[in-house]
Amino acid sequence: MPELPEVEVTRRRIEPLLVGRRIRQLETTGDSYLFLTSPVQLRRGLRGRRVEFLGRRGKYLVSNLEGGSRLIVHLGMTGQLFGAGASSVRLLSATARASLVPEEQRGFRPDAHTHLHFRFEDGAPDVYFRDVRKFGKILLLASGESHPRLERLGADALDVTGELLFAATRGRRVAIKSFLLDQTVVTGIGNIYADEALHRARVRPTRRAARVTRAESDRIAVEVRNVLERAIETGGTSIRDYVTPDGSDGGFQDERRVYARQGEPCLVCDAPVRRIVVGQRGTHYCPRCQR
DNA sequence: ACCGCACCCTGAGCGC
DNA sequence: TGCGCTCAGGGTGCGG
CATH class of the missing domain: 1.10.8.50 (Helicase, Ruva Protein; domain 3)
Known part of the structure; x- marks a missing residue:
């Protein structure tokens, strides 16, 4: 259950994978409860954008993009944000892990719970957002746009x-x-x-x-x-x-x-x-x- | 204005 | 072995 420390640890480890990178393509799952911005709009809005900064506001990750838009990610209960080098053995649940063949255990292969898959220009490692229970939140704000969820925070x-x-x-x-x-x-x-x-x-x-x-x-x-x-x-x-x-x-x-x-x-x-x-x-x- | 509660979701764990 | 039930909880929104 990610609270401030888990979100901050995630921010620190993901920052070097995101900041300075230009998104070549984003893959998403179909629309669901966690997409406050629809998958289609998200894919359109992120393609070709460079990530300039990754910050945190309470339990929210806030990513500033080139041009002033902001990608907001909340991990909810079971959200995970990680790079391609992470091991499936540890990221997946015990049951999901048991069905992996050995070669699948080394890197991470997107599964049904992987809702975002970032690919970057210049061949930098891919980044994934995975959330089994879908209590997480994904939101893309246009330049200067705000959202009540963020405004309410103390x-x-x-x-x-x-x-x-x-x-x-x-x-x-x-x-x-x-x-x-x-x-x-x-x-x-x-x-x-x-x-x-x-x-x-x-x-x-x-x-x-x-x-x-x-x-x-x-x-x-x-x-x-x-x-x-x-x-x-x-x-x-x-x-x-x-x-x-x-x-x-x-x-x-x-x-x-x-x-x-x-x-x-x-x-x-x-x-x-x-x-x-x-x-x-x-x-x-x-x-x-x-x- | 404040507060309690239902709801969104899925997997683990347990009893039968 | 397997089914069905309960529980876990961040955050929103509604009704009292």
């Missing part, structure tokens, strides 16, 4: 401050966990890092946002930044679907303290980690450390 989670959190939570009755997942105030936090940051900040995820104190807001902000920065350093969290663009696992799953550790002892106090549901999301916390 401050990048790497820049969050206690001051901002405290001010924005006043009068909000939602659980602090749900508040952190809402991208309109702070953007980039997803389910795993919300649970991890709240555990480190010692705040119970069910606490109403308005009841979070100024001191706790500071702790949450610090821990959000720490957890995200550490996750970027370690390559992200590979716990269900996510693998890095070269097909290797991230490392942050080994530094988890609560996420998917229900029933196991809290690493701080030994009390069993509890799992509940908050705002339709599986939520993990230590009942002793987090009050």
